[in-house]
Amino acid sequence: MKHVASLAGVGIKTVSRVMNDEPGVSEDTRQRVLRATEQLNYELDMAAGSLRRTGRATASIGLLLPSVSNPFSAEIHRALEDALAERGIAVFAASLDDDAERERKLVSAFMRRRVDGLILTTIARSQAYLAPELARNMPLVFIDREPMGIDADAIVVDNAEGAAAATRHLIAHGHRNIAFLGDRTDIQTARERRRGFLEELGRAGVATVDVPIRSGCHDENAARQAVVELLASDNPPTAIFASQNLVTFGVLRALREAGASKRVALVGFDDFPLADLLDPGVTVIAQHPDRIGALAAERILARIDGDRSEPRTYIVPTELIARGSGEIHSNQ
Structure with a gap:
């Protein structure tokens, strides 16, 4: 916020008023502040006050899935919850609905709540918009679909x-x-x-x-x-x-x-x-979504704990399970 105030030529309180959409700021000043936030990729940190007081991380992870109602997504969600609960980490899940605009809005919402890491299934053509977060060492793990435009850990199947x-x-x-x-x-x-x-x-x-x-x-x-x-x-x-x-x-x-x-x-x-x-x-x-979720939990925890190794793509093997419908012989 200090950097935004300096770039816009205003005081910190003015930046706070603009970011919280409070009255008492001229439109010209408001626009200067907003341009400065865009240049600096600044977002209002809803948890900053409590973090200053406690000196701790938020013990939370943002999880973006195609739809939390889909059985595949639900199993990944549950596997992550089971693994992260051992560290006292809460999982905030949201549905992407395979909408690129919704993807960016939800990621932004997670970031405003200062989650300790993001586990993402994405739909946008590029995730380069997350480059500033990577530069700040935000732990990122992609599941089901590999990221485009940035390098980050990914857990996928072939x-x-x-x-x-x-x-x-x-x-x-x-x-x-x-x-x-x-x-x-x-x-x-x-x-x-x-x-x-x-x-x-x-x-x-x-x-x-x-x-x-x-x-x-x-x-x-x-x-x-x-x-x-x-x-x-x-x-x-x-x-x-x-x-x-x-x-x-x-x-x-x-x-x-x-x-x-x-x-x-x-x-x-x-x-x-x-x-x-x-x-x-x-x-x-x-696809064994339980294994995908468990491995994603392992990687996000490693990144949170300071692992700075080169990003990797991890492939979870698929398995053909024959039960009858695929064994019907052709009559032609």
Whole structure:
């Protein structure tokens, strides 16, 4: 705040009034202060007063997830809470909703509350806006999606290889007409899963030009409608690869409604509760979000404790779990 006051040519109290949106400041002065805050990348620190009094960190972590209601995100959240609770660290979680503007606003909100570190799943094309935080040694760990524009620790899975494993499995059961149902193409993981799927088809000698691909299936309803249309087409697929759990839910609903659950093979990316109790059980590529969360906790704690080693990307292996739906043989 002293630096802002000096650059704007005003007193510290004036800066405080502007940042707290209090009256008694001319518009010209207000704009000078705001320009100074932008130049210095200054944000009002809501916890600064208490920190000066206690001399301690806030014992809190900001966690940004695609949606806290998604089972995959929820398992990561729980694993982080379990690991960080041992150090008395609270986890503040927020949903990104795969919205770039929302991403930056939530990160800013976390920073204003002076969290001790950030664990982030991101959607913006670049996270270079976090470079000032890295320069101040703010601990950052990215999960599920690697950061762009900065170097920081990341905990991910090999999405392309996981998708390739699912595709190989379906091909091994005689399928050549395999539909791909994917998430939005601006999502890094969705692009990688599509790439792994198509490359594996190519390696198996399956022409990819006419492969039924439906992208933009960001929720269960969109996936269900896509399957309804595919099944009604002139050349319906004999198998489906669903690229994330919400897509899998929509596929399951559509197949059941069409009476095709035991005729059309299915492999989903992401495991989910009760997948083994359906008929047939759902074959999945499991990402093990509990392991992702535990490793993210390990890395953020290491950074908080002063680890200044070069950032690394850690890859958590996926696992194909066969339960029945992916083992349905092609009838063509």
